[in-house]
Amino acid sequence: MPLSIRLLAGALALAALPLHAAALPEQGRWITASGNLEVELAPCGDAWCGTVTKVLGNRSMSRPGQPLQAADSRPVLGMRLLTDLRPGADGKWQGRLYNRENGQTYDCELQLLAPDQLQVRPQGVAAMAGAQLWRRAAGETP
Template sequence: MTNRILLALAVMLALAAPAAADPIEGTWQTERDGGSYAHVEIAPCGHAYCGVLVRTFNETGEYRAPGLGQQIVRDMVPQGSGRYEGRVWRPTNDKVYSGRITVEGDRMALRGCIVGGLICASQTWVRID
């Protein structure tokens, strides 16, 4: 009887504990691009993860960029081991690229490519929240 009670308590605790957030979830600071940088909030969107521009900055400080509130990271599907694949929007040229992300701790390596991966650009983002 005691084993059943302990097992029932263990199951209840496991079900009551909040699910651990995925490593990609949170707020990230981009690298500078065209003199500006941003904070991007990444959260679940359906079966994938999406990132929205929540704050933008230039040389003089915070400002309201035209793309504020837009999805910059789109439909990033987990591939395992901190890797994701989806699409990335670059506000400075208003283009959408095939995207790959690798998350390691508080750093995110983001890569956007065109022409089947022949031409790519990358940035390293830092988790701020």
């Protein structure tokens, strides 16, 4: 087989690899804005998800300083807070964000602001105004 055909076949094979074939800067463990949870961003199926890997606290974001009264009684460990994440424009990711405090799921956008800062922004939601800044978990390397 000529070299040009082998190179073309190799390039096509690489293009067909799933999104998660190579590690992305967003991959890894992140601490939520409230400091309550450690969430791991990783491939799941043909997209990416954010799954709770550690519970660090129980503070409400809507009532700062108060204990969180979750609308969802399911155990939080192992819960997927971010689902169907896919790369979008300008280095941003689009997906869905689950809010434990009210039991609702919202469209969201993620953007890596710095190697240790991930902006999580709910889309079109008055109840969850503003973006959250998540920090990379200790010991994680970008």
